Amino acid sequence: MNALFKPWQTPGSPGCAVSVTKAQQLVFESAYGNAVVTDHVPNTPSTTFHIASVSKQFTAFAIYLLQADGKLSIEDNVRKYVPELHDFGRSIRIADLLHHTSGLRDQWSLLALAGRRLEDTIAQDDVLRAIFAQRELNFPTGSRFGYSNSNYTLLALVVERVSGQSFARFMAKRVFEPLGMTDTWIQDDFRVLHSGHAEPYGPGPGGLQHRSLPYSTYGATGVQTSVEDMARWAMNLDRPKVGTRGLVEAMKATTRDDAGRAVNYASGFETARYRGAATIEHSGTDPGYVADFLMFPAHRFAVTVLCNTEGPNPIELAHAIADIYLGGVLAPKTVVEHKPVVLDAKHLASFAGTYQEEPGILFAVTLRDGKLFMQDRDALTAFGERDFFLANAPVTFGFPDGNTLVIHEPDHDRVARRIPTVAVPDLTPANMQDYAGAYYSPELNAVYNVAIREGALWLSGPLGDAAVRQQAAPLREPDAFYTESLAGALQFRRDDRQRVSEFALSNGRVIGLRFVKLRDGLPELVHDDAPPRVKASP
Structure with a gap:
């Protein structure tokens, strides 16, 4: 086991902590490297880490607790509790948030496109404003899976609205304290000091760098915990003391999209198989931290890996640990060999x-x-x-x-x-003129500029500057380009007079975000209302 973590056992290195449970027993725990590198404070099993998206399973658990209380149903329309969310013409259920089938755009991409940086202070209200400003979806609700942190931020707000408590207090009173998770809290104010916390690090051009994570946002992220406490959480999923077995099974249940395709994201868990055995798992990454929680329910076995550096791959480490403990009972690792055939x-x-x-x-x-x-x-x-x-x-x-x-x-x-495959001509300084201009996004309340510089097309805006490039000939579409930046792909659109009137930006987590070309000042906004202000906590 220790050999897996050898790279993070050197002096002056950040590192990781790990716990392993079997049924109701903690069978292994250890820690490697330093929680605070400059002061040589070592990581321990009780050191707390920011666990990023591993937090989502706790948010989902809170929703199912409230459903068990009879205070909500996961079939409810989210707008029943959060009327500030735009009416997209079709109900977005709480279940759609849990399974990432809502179509809502991802909060982090929206904030970054509006100019926020990873090092910036980000509060829950900042995130909610970005979510409430959305007036179009990435895809019709229920039609497909699309991972979006916005879903779980909204779920935390539902917990607050329904319970009448802050999310942090609800989680402490209903989950953390009853399970003896005394090291665990929700970071809803990054300024509050907590002893025994691992600081974040990552590689830089000159060596190790300190990372900044001034976030006071939660639901999609925000849980701070230790591997000791995660072991307690794993044992509760195995044999519930808080909640019921039926509640845990409901959390592990998957769904299908409108076309009948399987959506293998449950409620805060990704469901899969590893060496023939069913698993539930979730990883997490934020500046300076990586994490993974892996469980084999049928084998009553769980692994948690938490690290305060961006170097390790926590998923690979968790699976390697599972190999050590379950290697004799899991199916052998197989390599699928495909036999070639000849087709005319x-x-x-x-x-x-x-x-x-x-x-x-x-x-x-x-x-x-x-x-x-x-x-x-x-x-x-x-x-x-x-x-x-x-x-x-x-x-x-x-x-x-x-x-x-x-x-x-x-x-x-x-x-x-x-x-359709169409012939699209090369982008030249002459036809670049069609695209040059200022473009406004009502959802971001931001202006981006497309300009010609030294014979090339450039996009500039709150995220900085990016060259606008054309795909190779077999991959071209009319008026479609790409950038090697968060802006991703740009699809320009033309009006009835064949003038470029807008572009849509797509980067995976945000699809079809509209930017309207400005001609004589701001255009008439097509959106019907401004996003409301909201107070996140009761």
Whole structure:
């Protein structure tokens, strides 16, 4: 076990802490490296860490406690408790927040696009204002899975509104104190000092750097805890003292989207299988901290890895620890070998084309010399009539019908739809003029500028400057470009007179965010009302 953490056992290094439980027993705990590097304060099993998105399972647990109390139902419309949330024309249920099927844009991306930096002070009200300013969704509610921290920030607000208590007090009184989690708290005010807390670190150009995490936001993040307390939490999930077995089983239940596709995100847990065994797991990353909580419910086994440095991969560490303890009972690690088959060129040609996963994410499948190529460079080898694999990569590709590409990655599937392939001319200084100008986002209340500099197109705004680039010819769409920045992909749109009138920005966590081109001052806003102010806590 100690060998896994050897890189973080050197003097002057931050490090990690780990706990392992089997049923109702703590079978291992240890800590490595320093909680405070400058003062050589070592990490211990009771050192507290910021656990980032691992916090989500606690927020979900609070919702199910309130449902058990009869105070809410996860089928309720969120706006019943949070009327400040825009009415998008279809009910967003509490269940949609729990399973990330709401379509709400991610709060961190929105804040960053509006100019906030990771080192900035961010309070709960800052996050809520960004959520309430949304007037369009990434996708129709219920139509698909899309991970968004906004969902769990709203769930924390629902807990406050329904319970009449601050989220921190509710969690302390209903969860942490009854379970003896005396090291655990919700960081709703980063200025409050807590002894025994690990400070955040990360690599920099000159070596180790101190990170800043001045966040007073919670629900999606915000839990501060130790591996000792996480062991108590794991044992409660195994045999509940707070809540019931039915409550825990409800948390582990997954759902399906409107098309019947499985959504493998439960309520604060990602569900999967590892070496043949069912797992629930969640990892977390914030500046200076990484974390993972892994549980094998059938084996009544759990691992927590918490680190105060950005170097370790906590998921790999947690799985390696599971190998040590469960290696004799889990299925052997297997390598799937695909047997190549030969398909004729006419059959292969039916798969060639351009496929779009979401705006700005395209896949070009081309036929050359009797072979299919992905992105015109990676050869695809058939192992079935409609199935292909890449050499030296754990990814396969399927074409279930004439218009769909399914990319089977190790932990999830990605679906792209065929779009028309069109010839798009090169971007030149002459046609760049169409796009130049100032653009306003009502949701961000921010102006971005598109300008021509030394024969190239540039995007500038609160996030800084980014070059606007054109895809390779097989991946082009009309008026579509990309940036190597948080702005992601840009899809410009034209009016009836074929003048560029706006662009939509998409970066994965934010899809189709509209920026309206300014001509004579601010345009008439299409949004019906300004986002309301809100007080987060009762």
